[in-house]
Amino acid sequence: MQRDELTAWLRLMATPGVGNQSARRLLATFGLPQQIFVQSLSTLQSCVSGTQAQALIDEPPNFWKMLDQTVRWLEAPASNPNMPARVICTLGDPGYPPGLLATEDPPLLLYVEGAQQLLQNGGLAAASAHCLAMVGSRNPTPQGRANAREFAKALRESGLTIVSGLALGIDAAAHEGALAADAQPSTAATIAVVGTGLDCVYPRTNQDLATRIAHSGMLVSEYPLGTPPLAANFPKRNRIIAGLSKGTLVVEAAVASGSLITARLASEQGREVFAIPGSIHAPQSRGCHALLRQGAKLVESAQDVLEELQSLPVKSKVKTKEVAMQQLDIVSEGLANLSNQQHELLGALGFDPMGLDALVARTGWDAATLQVQLLQLELDGHVARLPGGRYQRLASG
Structure with a gap:
């Protein structure tokens, strides 16, 4: 883009009170932005309001600084x-x-x-x-x-x-x-x-x-x-x-x-x-x-x-199916390494967020045992700790 073209586009964008809709109307009427800024005030007023037309005639505040920064x-x-x-x-x-x-x-x-x-x-x-x-x-x-x-x-x-x-x-x-x-x-x-x-x-x-x-x-x-x-x-x-x-x-x-x-x-x-x-x-x-x-x-x-x-x-699309199958294999490997107690806890947790008290009621385990098992599952990436003392099973678990 030549500098005079860039100057005209940036000036159109920077003109106070001239938004995208008015600017598109000006472009549809006069062509490229360079043509807008050679029009008289009365000609511009046939396309936009008097206030907008005057703003197009006047130079936007700090415009040259903006142009130099952009260049x-x-x-x-x-x-x-x-x-x-x-x-x-x-x-x-x-x-x-x-x-x-x-x-x-x-x-x-x-x-x-x-x-x-x-x-x-x-x-x-x-x-x-x-x-x-x-x-x-x-x-x-x-x-x-x-x-x-x-x-x-x-x-x-x-x-x-x-x-x-x-x-x-x-x-x-x-x-x-x-x-x-x-x-x-x-x-x-x-x-x-x-x-x-x-x-x-x-x-x-x-x-x-x-x-x-x-x-x-x-x-x-x-x-x-x-x-x-x-x-x-x-x-x-x-x-x-x-x-x-x-x-x-x-x-x-x-x-x-x-x-x-x-x-x-x-x-x-x-x-x-x-x-x-x-x-x-x-x-x-x-x-x-x-x-x-x-x-x-x-x-x-x-x-x-x-x-x-x-x-x-x-x-x-076939590649995506292959990737999905590989991911399932990885998940299966991760679950295979869990203890029976951890499998039981994941089953009780399900995939909804759940607090410790609800897990105690669902599993019958004491809070201390649950916290130990939940910490290990969290470290292994199977469970996430949420705000408010809740836990959520991750899809990888």
Whole structure:
């Protein structure tokens, strides 16, 4: 992109009072942004309000500082070949993702940071060809976190790119699973759509994760550099997560979760919505159960997602079945090493969260014996300790 073109796009984005809808109306009327800023006040008023027209005539506050910051950000990888590549993809760019372009409110431009070969080989448009969104609770159960990681890994190994929001909990676990997959590096492992500028990682604890994503996938934002983590921006970015993806898989979500916004947007865009069921006693499962009642596809394995999307070669689906069988073998080996007493305790625990008093009543054992056995099962990865003194059996157990 030439500097004068970049200047016009950024100025349009930075003009106070001119949102995406008005900007798209201006672009439809006058063409590229450069043509907007050569129009007279009266001509602009034929398309937008008088206040908006005057704002377009005036220079946005601190605009040149913003432009210089953006240019430096774009040019930085040229002096450091180890850095990920950086581009800005606009609404008029041939590389703009078609699926996102078809949504009701596509962003005017996207800041993208990612692996050099990915941005040079079709960019975000190519990367979004086989995308699945995975979203969920910021405070998942241990089993929910494990499910997100394992599903993302299996789906990535079957050819999908995992899209999520770099948040704590399910988002981070999905990104981690995709990065851990044994898959071709020629396609994006995972795409993180964030609610800040790309020079700001939120939460900060995900800084290392963001760096790894930038080298094996892509970081994407519609917000200018320097944009801090503002609460209103995170629900808004969910439309991009849904728009980039063929479908959305909700792993765990409370009834009021922002993940349900992503699922609703995906449904409104005609994309598939999937949900993993959970315990009726877990608040993190109620959002998924609500989606299932509304018609979302119930998912018990990665194969369920692949069969519904029908977008990948048969050999990829077969591979996923093989992986699932290998995982069953590993689980069987782990259970074979347990004592009879531990098997009995796991059977009494079931898969719902349960407190110590309830386990005492169910097993007839004293609390001290239970605590010893539960600690050993926890150390072996068969049981997780939950807040409030409760325990939950993990699927691996």
